Amino acid sequence: MATAAAAGRDVLARFEPVIGLEVHCQLLTRTKLFCSCRNRFGDAPNTNVCPVCLGLPGALPVLSREAVTLALRAALATGCTVHETSVFARKNYFYPDLPKGYQISQYERPLATGGHVEIPAGDGSLRRVRLHRIHMEEDAGKLLHEGFAWSGEKSGVDFNRSGVPLIEIVSHPDLRTPEEAHDYLAALRAVLLYAGVSDGNMEEGSLRCDANVSVRPRGTEALGTRAEIKNLNSFRHVARAIEHEAARQAAVIEAGGTVVQETRLWNADRGETASMRSKEEAHDYRYFPEPDLPPLVVSLEWIEEVRGSLPELPAARRRRFVADYGLPGYDAAVLTVSREVADYYEAAARESGNPKAASNWVMSEVLRKLKEDERPLAGCPVAPERLAELLKLVDRGTISGKIAKDVFERMWASGEGAPAIVEREGLTQVSDEGALRAAIAEVVAASPEQAATYRGGRTATLGWFVGQVMKKTGGRANPQVVNALLREALDGPS
Numbered sequence: 242m243a244t245a246a247a248a249g250r251d252v253l254a255r256f257e258p259v260i261g262l263e264v265h266c267q268l269l270t271r272t273k274l275f276c277s278c279r280n281r282f283g284d285a286p287n288t289n290v291c292p293v294c295l296g297l298p299g300a301l302p303v304l305s306r307e308a309v310t311l312a313l314r315a316a317l318a319t320g321c322t323v324h325e326t327s328v329f330a331r332k333n334y335f336y337p338d339l340p341k342g343y344q345i346s347q348y349e350r351p352l353a354t355g356g357h358v359e360i361p362a363g364d365g366s367l368r369r370v371r372l373h374r375i376h377m378e379e380d381a382g383k384l385l386h387e388g389f390a391w392s393g394e395k396s397g398v399d400f401n402r403s404g405v406p407l408i409e410i411v412s413h414p415d416l417r418t419p420e421e422a423h424d425y426l427a428a429l430r431a432v433l434l435y436a437g438v439s440d441g442n443m444e445e446g447s448l449r450c451d452a453n454v455s456v457r458p459r460g461t462e463a464l465g466t467r468a469e470i471k472n473l474n475s476f477r478h479v480a481r482a483i484e485h486e487a488a489r490q491a492a493v494i495e496a497g498g499t500v501v502q503e504t505r506l507w508n509a510d511r512g513e514t515a516s517m518r519s520k521e522e523a524h525d526y527r528y529f530p531e532p533d534l535p536p537l538v539v540s541l542e543w544i545e546e547v548r549g550s551l552p553e554l555p556a557a558r559r560r561r562f563v564a565d566y567g568l569p570g571y572d573a574a575v576l577t578v579s580r581e582v583a584d585y586y587e588a589a590a591r592e593s594g595n596p597k598a599a600s601n602w603v604m605s606e607v608l609r610k611l612k613e614d615e616r617p618l619a620g621c622p623v624a625p626e627r628l629a630e631l632l633k634l635v636d637r638g639t640i641s642g643k644i645a646k647d648v649f650e651r652m653w654a655s656g657e658g659a660p661a662i663v664e665r666e667g668l669t670q671v672s673d674e675g676a677l678r679a680a681i682a683e684v685v686a687a688s689p690e691q692a693a694t695y696r697g698g699r700t701a702t703l704g705w706f707v708g709q710v711m712k713k714t715g716g717r718a719n720p721q722v723v724n725a726l727l728r729e730a731l732d733g734p735s
């Protein structure tokens with residue numbers, strides 16, 4: 242297997258992958274798309290169901306305004322053109338999790354078209370990946386093959402998910418590497434989270450991704466035959482599956498074969514894709530306009546109201562962080578990964594008056610501790626205002642940067658403020674020259690060998706002396722003052 246994978250990477254030196262993603266995103270509505278059943282993950286099977294979402298004869302769908310509003314948020318946040326009139330259509334197919342025998346989707350006239358998502362380009366700038374369309378549709382139920390006493394003989398079906406509102410976001414085939422596909426998905430997820438459209442939880446299926454992959458000889462333009470890979474339920478799987486599939490196709494072509502248009506399933510355990518069925522054509526679904534729903538008409542006022550309620554989006558915020566706070570692009574990208582992190586950072590930057598220090602502390606300490614504790618930012622024991630107090634103590638020279646790290650750990654554990662901890666523990670930085678001179682004199686007197694080395698021209702020994710003085714003062718000495726006084730003591734007449 243390992244050899245096959247290596248050979249695959251080798252042929253990719255000669256073939257270029259062309260990748261487009263179709264992302265299904267569950268909308269954060271209270272109810273389902275066409276009925277008032279609750280839209281909630283994790284409830285006992287078949288507890289959130291009614292005649293509409295069970296597809297019982299005579300039941301009629303009623304479109305949720307909340308779902309349309311969220312779909313509009315997604316469309317406007319990605320710069321799509323929203324169409325005043327869109328049309329729901331029946332997509333007919335037979336599957337046990339689809340009680341009506343059709344899914345209500347949008348086909349010829351989707352809610353929105355165009356738009357783009359920005360991903361990082363190699364040089365630190367951003368590159369646009371174009372969107373083809375965003376349309377609304379309902380989810381199907383879920384088959385349960387495992388976890389029951391009878392699972393050996395039969396499968397169950399849970400209709401809680403039947404009728405849950407989705408949007409499908411279809412990109413152009415603008416992606417060229419598995420990493421770009423990963424970055425696109427991350428950027429799209431961030432936009433959807435900022436806009437409050439989805440919780441972005443891939444484990445719970447709130448975001449699901451299919452990838453259209455083809456390859457072509459490098460340097461050529463014509464598109465190859467593509468395969469659609471389904472079942473990509475994590476960021477890691479998306480990148481791995483695409484890499485594997487592109488290499489597979491390239492190997493087929495190099496061996497003189499032909500790539501077949503088909504749907505393939507990613508098997509994460511085996512690390513490979515396998516043919517699932519030949520790719521359906523649109524006519525297989527016998528689409529026709531949904532007779533039980535009128536066309537969806539969204540007024541200009543509605544669109545403008547939604548547009549006006551959108552927050553600043555990740556790409557704009559990232560640019561502003563670079564411009565206003567002088568942050569490097571990398572820092573800005575890390576700090577805008579979610580709205581909560583960006584809000585936290587901005588509050589700390591403003592309150593402390595030191596945006597660069599705030600950026601370093603949020604990235605290296607706050608995010609690290611949250612990861613260690615597996616806590617969300619909402620559960621962070623150190624509020625941004627409290628972090629700002631700590632940074633101000635460092636900036637004023639009240640405590641050293643080294644002590645600040647210890648104080649931060651105590652703040653994290655106790656929720657106490659920095660000034661109280663510093664006061665109680667007597668951690669104030671010692672800048673008083675008299676006190677420091679005394680400590681330095683002791684250290685120098687106790688280390689004649691090192692003093693001789695220093696005076697012999699090995700001035701790097703100074704660092705060792707600084708360390709000794711810091712130790713003696715419990716890390717509280719002001720390093721700049723210590724440096725200056727040490728030089729004086731060592732360079733001066735002895």
Ligand SMILES: [Zn+2]
Pocket residue numbers: 273276277278289290291292293294295404
């Ligand atoms: Zn229902």
